[in-house]
Amino acid sequence: MGKTPRETNVTPSFTAEKLRAAGLRPTRQRMELAGHLFAGLDRHVTAESLHDEVVNSGIKVSLATVYNTLHQFTAAGLLRQVVVDAARGYFDTNTGDHQHFFLEDEGMLIDIPGDAIQVAGVPSAPPGMLVDRVDVVVRVRRT
Amino acid sequence: MGKTPRETNVTPSFTAEKLRAAGLRPTRQRMELAGHLFAGLDRHVTAESLHDEVVNSGIKVSLATVYNTLHQFTAAGLLRQVVVDAARGYFDTNTGDHQHFFLEDEGMLIDIPGDAIQVAGVPSAPPGMLVDRVDVVVRVRRT
DNA sequence: AGATACTTTAGAATAATTCTAAAAACTGTT
DNA sequence: AACAGTTTTTAGAATTATTCTAAAGTATCT
Numbered sequence: 213m214g215k216t217p218r219e220t221n222v223t224p225s226f227t228a229e230k231l232r233a234a235g236l237r238p239t240r241q242r243m244e245l246a247g248h249l250f251a252g253l254d255r256h257v258t259a260e261s262l263h264d265e266v267v268n269s270g271i272k273v274s275l276a277t278v279y280n281t282l283h284q285f286t287a288a289g290l291l292r293q294v295v296v297d298a299a300r301g302y303f304d305t306n307t308g309d310h311q312h313f314f315l316e317d318e319g320m321l322i323d324i325p326g327d328a329i330q331v332a333g334v335p336s337a338p339p340g341m342l343v344d345r346v347d348v349v350v351r352v353r354r355t
Numbered sequence: 356m357g358k359t360p361r362e363t364n365v366t367p368s369f370t371a372e373k374l375r376a377a378g379l380r381p382t383r384q385r386m387e388l389a390g391h392l393f394a395g396l397d398r399h400v401t402a403e404s405l406h407d408e409v410v411n412s413g414i415k416v417s418l419a420t421v422y423n424t425l426h427q428f429t430a431a432g433l434l435r436q437v438v439v440d441a442a443r444g445y446f447d448t449n450t451g452d453h454q455h456f457f458l459e460d461e462g463m464l465i466d467i468p469g470d471a472i473q474v475a476g477v478p479s480a481p482p483g484m485l486v487d488r489v490d491v492v493v494r495v496r497r498t
Numbered sequence: 499a500g501a502t503a504c505t506t507t508a509g510a511a512t513a514a515t516t517c518t519a520a521a522a523a524c525t526g527t528t
Numbered sequence: 529a530a531c532a533g534t535t536t537t538t539a540g541a542a543t544t545a546t547t548c549t550a551a552a553g554t555a556t557c558t
Binding site: 329340347 | 493495
């Protein structure tokens with residue numbers, strides 16, 4: 213029973229280490245959530261969507277814990293928050309330099325690699341301010 | 356008592372015409388809100404901030420009406436919605452091509468002229484989708 | 499195992515926004 | 529100016545996403 217390289221970094225001990233490295237105790241719920249989030253390809257979740265997914269997979273976790281965990285993971289640099297919709301908060305497992313398509317009809321995000329897109333001509337930040345990040349959102353809709 | 360050119364387009368009749376052209380009856384509250392929004396330079400408001408401002412200027416308008424009106428103005432192309440903060444919805448009187456600085460500490464927006472900034476390399480939209488808009492948000496914070 | 503600090507959780511609390519349905523205000527016509 | 533018909537406004541209830549609270553549970557260290 214072979215494992216693809218992708219699945220390699222999803223062993224419990226690896227996940228536990230990842231959490232410890234972030235200063236978080238590897239509790240059952242954090243392990244489960246991390247398992248869902250970091251098991252394979254990069255993904256975008258909302259608190260609700262992740263909660264549903266985890267609960268449907270038979271694990272008992274409260275929504276409050278999902279919120280807590282998403283924020284803790286974000287603070288630890290394991291996730292990144294994406295603001296595209298006034299109604300919902302999205303979290304992205306891809307914390308590297310990249311941008312997004314946002315499918316407005318479905319409330320879905322698709323990554324755009326950071327090296328594909330370039331933003332030129334950004335004026336210097338107002339006095340006393342520094343640029344934290346430049347976000348590009350390409351809003352698309354069904355034809 | 357001279358008027359600057361800027362104030363010219365703020366006469367009641369002009370505003371009323373603007374509303375009629377948008378298919379909206381020029382009611383007292385819509386006139387007041389439009390007066391505050393389109394009186395001078397471009398601006399960014401939240402429902403709450405505009406409501407406070409109008410109420411403090413002595414006019415009686417409900418928050419629900421401010422929400423209704425902001426949405427109607429947006430649907431009519433008089434305003435544009437800006438999504439930068441998961442917590443609040445912003446509306447911009449500048450409906451032309453431009454982008455934004457977002458001062459995260461103060462929840463404040465500053466326009467970046469559309470011809471100042473260029474976005475290159477946007478991949479083509481996923482099949483069956485078309486690009487609605489490309490939003491750039493330059494998030495800045497106090498040094 | 500016990501002590502201690504950290505976590506989880508149910509449920510209450512917030513906050514922004516939307517909904518509802520009844521009262522008020524426009525508009526075009528007499 | 530009053531009328532009829534439609535559109536608006538509004539107070540307050542309702543919704544939704546998210547956060548808070550305090551009590552119960554769990555991880556870690558000795």
